[in-house]
Amino acid sequence: MKRSTLLEKQIHSKxxxxxxxxxxxxxxxxxxxxxxxxxxxxxxEANILNEIAEDPEKLTSISDTIxxxxxxxxxxxxxxxxxxx
Numbered sequence: 522m523k524r525s526t527l528l529e530k531q532i533h534s535k536x537x538x539x540x541x542x543x544x545x546x547x548x549x550x551x552x553x554x555x556x557x558x559x560x561x562x563x564x565x566e567a568n569i570l571n572e573i574a575e576d577p578e579k580l581t582s583i584s585d586t587i588x589x590x591x592x593x594x595x596x597x598x599x600x601x602x603x604x605x606x
Contacts, residue, residue, distance in 0.1 A: 558597040
């Protein structure tokens with residue numbers, strides 16, 4: 522469970538660099554073990570999520586952030602973005 526918490530903190534801090542300039546003030550990251558890998562759910566405000574979905578570069582930068590955390594901590598993470606309601 523400690524590793525999940527570490528991954529959550531890493532992903533949250535790195536996503537802050539991407540989401541804050543878009544105007545996002547609230548987003549949540551939840552990481553759970555999935556066998557020997559992890560599943561990350563990222564909830565973002567709906568308007569910010571729409572903006573990300575319309576811009577392939579922003580979507581790629583979020584994916585790249587997850588890949589960066591994977592490499593740093595030598596693990597595999599499956600991520601999904603969800604609207605924050």
